[in-house]
Amino acid sequence: MGDVQRAESSNKARLAIMELANMISVPMSLNAIVRLNVPDAIWQGGANTPLSVVQILSRVLPSGGGDPENLQRILRMLTSYGVFDEHLNCSGDDSHSPERKYSLTDIGKTLVTDSEGLSYAPYVLQHHQDALMRAWPLVHEAVLNPTSEPFVKANGEGAYSYYGKKPEMNGLMQKAMSGVSVPFMRAILDGYDGLKGVKRLVDVGGSAGDCLRMILQKYPHVEGINFDLPEVVAKAPSIPGVTHVGGDMFESIPAADAIFMKVNVIYFT
Numbered sequence: 001m002g003d004v005q006r007a008e009s010s011n012k013a014r015l016a017i018m019e020l021a022n023m024i025s026v027p028m029s030l031n032a033i034v035r036l037n038v039p040d041a042i043w044q045g046g047a048n049t050p051l052s053v054v055q056i057l058s059r060v061l062p063s064g065g066g067d068p069e070n071l072q073r074i075l076r077m078l079t080s081y082g083v084f085d086e087h088l089n090c091s092g093d094d095s096h097s098p099e100r101k102y103s104l105t106d107i108g109k110t111l112v113t114d115s116e117g118l119s120y121a122p123y124v125l126q127h128h129q130d131a132l133m134r135a136w137p138l139v140h141e142a143v144l145n146p147t148s149e150p151f152v153k154a155n156g157e158g159a160y161s162y163y164g165k166k167p168e169m170n171g172l173m174q175k176a177m178s179g180v181s182v183p184f185m186r187a188i189l190d191g192y193d194g195l196k197g198v199k200r201l202v203d204v205g206g207s208a209g210d211c212l213r214m215i216l217q218k219y220p221h222v223e224g225i226n227f228d229l230p231e232v233v234a235k236a237p238s239i240p241g242v243t244h245v246g247g248d249m250f251e252s253i254p255a256a257d258a259i260f261m262k263v264n265v266i267y268f269t
């Protein structure tokens with residue numbers, strides 16, 4: 001490698017480490033647009049019409065206010081990560097500062113609330129709630145002293161028992177899981193028919209019971225047991241054909257012909 005190539009490679013490395021060091025700005029910007037309800041504001045009935053930041057702000061804050069420049073910074077950042085499409089209009093008087101408008105990409109559309117009130121927005125919020133954010137700076141301690149998890153060190157107890165005591169976090173967790181799992185289950189049930197011979201099915205860590213609700217819509221003969229922590233099933237909605245059972249899967253689980261376990265039940269715990 002020649003001197004010029006070496007210098008170029010070091011420059012790239014320095015830029016790359018700076019980008020990595022500042023990477024937190026990406027999920028925090030995502031969190032910001034979810035809190036501000038920007039995806040629903042742009043979508044409005046499926047129009048997805050490109051809007052300027054002033055137009056977006058007028059939908060987000062109908063009584064006025066807000067800082068368009070700061071919103072623009074956030075939208076430009078997320079445009080570079082594929083959440084928004086940016087549309088430039090260079091035909092105005094000031095061609096050095098073209099008007100910018102934003103619409104949602106397919107990634108951005110996942111944050112729009114659908115007809116069932118679901119989206120991936122609660123998943124974004126759930127991953128950035130205060131208790132979890134307190135644990136992240138302690139990740140190195142998982143190496144130094146792995147006897148308790150960073151979440152426990154930061155909050156005094158494990159994530160699920162902590163959530164169970166806080167109704168708003170319990171609710172956010174269930175909404176996040178529903179938003180992620182309903183589209184996933186639609187795809188699974190479209191292509192998988194292995195559940196058609198099952199009579200009694202227990203979903204271990206089933207949260208609000210969405211997976212069983214959808215399984216029973218396809219296989220009404222199935223008797224479903226939604227098994228989760230007592231605080232979680234206490235908040236789960238009643239679903240015809242599904243019995244909610246509270247307990248700890250590390251102690252015992254209800255008897256059934258088949259066990260259904262979907263996503264992160266074990267490695268989160």
Ligand SMILES: C[S@@+](CC[C@H](N)C(=O)[O-])C[C@H]1O[C@@H](n2cnc3c(N)ncnc32)[C@H](O)[C@@H]1O
Binds near residue numbers: 177178181204208227
């Ligand atoms: C990441 S969520 C997955 C929810 C659901 N399976 C889905 O895919 O939508 C993990 C679930 O496991 C439950 N859980 C965690 N520890 C548990 C335990 N010890 N016994 C039973 N359920 C538990 C949580 O309350 C939570 O609802």
